[in-house]
Amino acid sequence: MEQQAILVYDGTMxxxxxxxxxxxxxxxxxxxxxxxxxxxxxxxxxASREVITExxxxxxxxxxxxxxxxxxxxxxxxWTFLSExxxxxxxxxxxIRYILAENVPVDRDFSHPAVLxxxxxxxxxxxxxxxMEAFVRFRLTKDEVYFAAIEPDxxxxxxxxxxxxxxxxxxxxxxxxxxxxxxxxxxxxxVQFITLDLDPAIGLSGAPEAYFHSSEIxxxxxxxxxxxxxxxxxxxxxxxxxxxxxxxxWKYLTEKNL
Amino acid sequence: MxxxxxxxxxxILADAAKYDVSCSSSGSKRKNTSSxxxxxxxxxxxxxxxxxxxxxxxxxxxxxxxxxFDCAYCVTRKSxxxxxxxxxxxxxxxxxxxxxxxxxxxxxxxxxxxxKDADYTMERLIQxxxxxxxxxxxxxxxxxxxxxxxxxxxxxxxxxxxxxxxVNIEIPTKSGLKLLxxxxxxxxxxxxxxxxxxxxxxxxxxxxxxxxxxxxxxAGQSTQMIIGASGESDRDIMYSANFFYKxxxxxxxxxxxxxxxxxxxxxxxxxxxxxxxxxxxLYQTDWLLRFYGFDIRELLNEQNLNLDLEVDPKLSWALRNxxxxxxxxxxxxxxxxxxxxxxGLKSVNKILQARKFRKLNWEHLKNIGIAMNxxxxxxxxxxxxxxxxxxxxxxxxNVILGTSSGKFRKDIGSQLSLF
Numbered sequence: 227m228e229q230q231a232i233l234v235y236d237g238t239m240x241x242x243x244x245x246x247x248x249x250x251x252x253x254x255x256x257x258x259x260x261x262x263x264x265x266x267x268x269x270x271x272x273a274s275r276e277v278i279t280e281x282x283x284x285x286x287x288x289x290x291x292x293x294x295x296x297x298x299x300x301x302x303x304x305w306t307f308l309s310e311x312x313x314x315x316x317x318x319x320x321x322i323r324y325i326l327a328e329n330v331p332v333d334r335d336f337s338h339p340a341v342l343x344x345x346x347x348x349x350x351x352x353x354x355x356x357x358m359e360a361f362v363r364f365r366l367t368k369d370e371v372y373f374a375a376i377e378p379d380x381x382x383x384x385x386x387x388x389x390x391x392x393x394x395x396x397x398x399x400x401x402x403x404x405x406x407x408x409x410x411x412x413x414x415x416x417v418q419f420i421t422l423d424l425d426p427a428i429g430l431s432g433a434p435e436a437y438f439h440s441s442e443i444x445x446x447x448x449x450x451x452x453x454x455x456x457x458x459x460x461x462x463x464x465x466x467x468x469x470x471x472x473x474x475x476w477k478y479l480t481e482k483n484l
Numbered sequence: 485m486x487x488x489x490x491x492x493x494x495x496i497l498a499d500a501a502k503y504d505v506s507c508s509s510s511g512s513k514r515k516n517t518s519s520x521x522x523x524x525x526x527x528x529x530x531x532x533x534x535x536x537x538x539x540x541x542x543x544x545x546x547x548x549x550x551x552x553f554d555c556a557y558c559v560t561r562k563s564x565x566x567x568x569x570x571x572x573x574x575x576x577x578x579x580x581x582x583x584x585x586x587x588x589x590x591x592x593x594x595x596x597x598x599x600k601d602a603d604y605t606m607e608r609l610i611q612x613x614x615x616x617x618x619x620x621x622x623x624x625x626x627x628x629x630x631x632x633x634x635x636x637x638x639x640x641x642x643x644x645x646x647x648x649x650x651v652n653i654e655i656p657t658k659s660g661l662k663l664l665x666x667x668x669x670x671x672x673x674x675x676x677x678x679x680x681x682x683x684x685x686x687x688x689x690x691x692x693x694x695x696x697x698x699x700x701x702x703a704g705q706s707t708q709m710i711i712g713a714s715g716e717s718d719r720d721i722m723y724s725a726n727f728f729y730k731x732x733x734x735x736x737x738x739x740x741x742x743x744x745x746x747x748x749x750x751x752x753x754x755x756x757x758x759x760x761x762x763x764x765x766l767y768q769t770d771w772l773l774r775f776y777g778f779d780i781r782e783l784l785n786e787q788n789l790n791l792d793l794e795v796d797p798k799l800s801w802a803l804r805n806x807x808x809x810x811x812x813x814x815x816x817x818x819x820x821x822x823x824x825x826x827x828g829l830k831s832v833n834k835i836l837q838a839r840k841f842r843k844l845n846w847e848h849l850k851n852i853g854i855a856m857n858x859x860x861x862x863x864x865x866x867x868x869x870x871x872x873x874x875x876x877x878x879x880x881x882n883v884i885l886g887t888s889s890g891k892f893r894k895d896i897g898s899q900l901s902l903f
Binding site for chain 1: 485487490491494495496498499501502503515516519520521522523525526529530531532533534535536537538539540543544545579582583585586587588621741743744758760834837838839840841842844848851852
């Protein structure tokens, strides 16, 4: 009989892939996979064990996966991982096992519960990615850097990097994830991951004079004026407004905070 | 920069531009290859939404609201007693750049009242676009209005800097136009459309031979019609729309429910409701034409001059064509899947993918996310249970209405009594 196991990995995608490697190698019946510190549902008689991350093993799993899955399926897996939704690991695990077990590509088989779950989670992440591309509001700092702070539901900074790099190639900018305490910074040549010690006074919106350019607040006011003037009062539709612009994003938006 | 003065102009000229509903910023292929500012090669992005629920994607303003014309439906018409203002070319350029750098917008949508004459106005619009492209190295999205009556020369130049060009026909029928915009000629609207269409074709052909051919209006052209200002039927509107799609290769036709802006015996009264639901049904019809393979004559014809406000146009069509249903979800080809009420494009693709692996049952379909309350009456799947009995279409419609809700329901008046 297969041995039951709860696997604990280091929280990285590579670490997660190593769990698959271990499961195959030792013929384990995996009942749960958790990042460190997660509240694992304690199961009687099931040992919880730590999986050491070894890049080579992760690569082997990914390579065999690439042979059997479509680019869209691989993207769904990567994006789902970034969702950080508790328990997603097991859906990803079942999906990968299903893909590796079949001879034809099955990563688009939406009638399979794990495949559907993963594609739905990826869709959520895609939506958050798109929202961040839309709702990031840069504020010009005193040292001429366009700065934005965000608190996205999912870990989407790695996904929005290239969008902002292509778009703002001639200005320095920083987008900082306050929730996960790291950011991406562009210095006119490349984008780098950074961590900063930020004064909470910088905030998500507004333009405190200690940090921001003297013209910054003027442009925020102009934008707010535009936002107000372009609204058609006789078509007011608050429900639709909030549906498109959920309240949890308002804190970023210049036009909602002046 | 005199921020207060600019702010005042912005309030006047954004307010005057807001009745143009076009907002799309997609479809262009302008990449940021020059390490400049902006990129419009991806999908469009809505950076905000106003309290009327419309998206804010572009900085949509008029260059000026001075106008020599007196079109009854327009807030900027000559005879209307309102504040007038005009932006300088450089002011528009600066605003666009500063807003874009802060990630407020995808680009600029510049229109204008017609001052002096068509050519003079068009020239100013082109100057803004040219400055943005050449001096600011700006690769964001630019949508310019074609001014009816502008010369061919100018129309050609406009397309070299703009991503999209549009001229709004506004009134769907010739007779309506004569009544409400007596200064304007129908041909003046058609001429720039024809010109832009031909230029797009020509530039495309040349670029096949010579790679360095500049792009000409890569996001194509669009137009807009006002709904409910001149007593036109839905058939009039959609047949016009169909004509524009076919004849001028329009990327989009927009429908704008008439917002009363003036007391005029030729127009709906000032306190009348904006026809939001009708507008919505027209957009749904537009989508059925462009993405679902419907022919306009199936949806609107002699017997059906107007769309059913109570149910969406696809369901309405299906209720009139019960002999085609039920269809087996596991067998029918894509064309027919697209015609099932309650199943959209994305679900169709998911069904096509999923049914390669196994026969789908109700549970699968529900998980995929189709609108079961409508769809279940028109399909069979891998299950012995199915809904299709043989009730009359009128009865079925009431059953479906009873299992759904809509915020406009109270406006239509109820026909919901089942028995």
